[in-house]
Amino acid sequence: MLWDGLLLLGLLAGVLGVRWLALWVARLGWGLGIRLYEQVGQAAKDERIRSVVSAARLRFPRLMYWTEARLTPRRFAGLPLTLIVISAVYLLGLFAGLIEELVEADELVRLDTAVNAMLAPFRTDTTVAALAWFTGLGGSVALTAVVVVTTALVWGLRHAYMIPGLWATLIGSQITIYVTKRVLDRERPEFLFDIAATSPSFPSGHAAGAMAVYGFVAYIVARHLVTARRRFELVYWTAVLVAMIGFSRMLLTLHYLSDVVAGFVVGAFWLLVGFVMAEQLRLRQHTGHGRAH
Structure with a gap:
């Protein structure tokens, strides 16, 4: 009982400690980003740079137009889409590299075996019961229910442009895993x-689905939050939920570490696909409304 309490306190302290560190890094990164943006803006006003850019536009008009369109931060199809791609x-x-390591190298297999053995002291009755609840949140039934409920909510709020991207994250990730x-x-x-599974191990469908679906739901909510601090809290605690689902698969001996990491990679890829679909449909919807008026 004492060991279970220490594990719980250690986990809570770790989550809060990482939250503090992530908040500090986010603030630092935001400040550095603003300073960098200002310095780039000042450099763009330099006469020598402007003359070079003007000359390049005259000599390579199509290339310069394409480059500027890809790097402008003012439109989603510019710098945001470039970074997403x-x-x-x-x-x-990364996913291809993990597959290659799994098929051709023994180092990854040895690492998986070592991590699985290291988790043995943490497999108590209390932790197993708690993490069994988390692992249920990453199952196909739970994820489908989340997607269906979210679909109904965004439809009712007249944000139907979110729906294709939402379903793409679920269906795309699960087909890739299958x-x-x-x-x-x-x-x-x-x-x-007593918890078991019948499908092959690599990659983890729970990890992929959790990353894709819960990540996209967080994106939907974050778009309607006013302050950056609220968005940070939403993203951080969503990340904690996804991480706990992935960790539960390892602690319950249902997956190896590499299975979970590969699942996160697949989920993150389809999450990005969902972002692009939603933003492109949002732009089309707003453009259509503007033309209608």
Whole structure:
């Protein structure tokens, strides 16, 4: 009982400590970002730079137009979309790298086995019961219910442009997981508890679904929050929920570490796809309303 209490206190202290660190980093990054933006703006007013840019526009008009369109921060199709595409490509590369390491290298397998063994002291009756509840939140039934309820809410609030992206995160992530599981057919760890699973181990569908669906729901809510602090709290505690779902899969011996990491990568990729779909549909909807008026 004492050990369970210490584990709970340690987990709570860790979550609050990471929250403080994340808030400090966010404030620091925001300040640095504003300063960098101001310095770039000042540099753009320099006569020498302006002359070089003007000359480039005359010599390479199409290339300069395309480059400026991709880098402008004033439109979603500019810098935001460029960063999303770069992130998505990076996630695809990371996922491919994990698959290659799993198939061709032994280091990843040894790491998974070591982490699984390290979690043994934390597998008490209390932690197993608590994390079984978390793991249920990442199941297909729970995620589908969240998507259905969210769909009804955004439809009622007349934000229907969010719905395709929301469903894309769920369906896209689960199809990717299903296909990858069947292709790689990795065996799961030895089950130590009554909770079991029948599908292959790599990657984790719970981790992917949680990242994609709960991340997109947080995005929907964040768009209607006024202050940056509220958005930070929403994003942070959503991240804690997703992390706990992923951790529960390892502690309950349902997945290895690499399964969960790969699931997060798949979920993050489809989350980005959902972002792009929602923002593009929002722009079309607003453009259509503007033309109608």
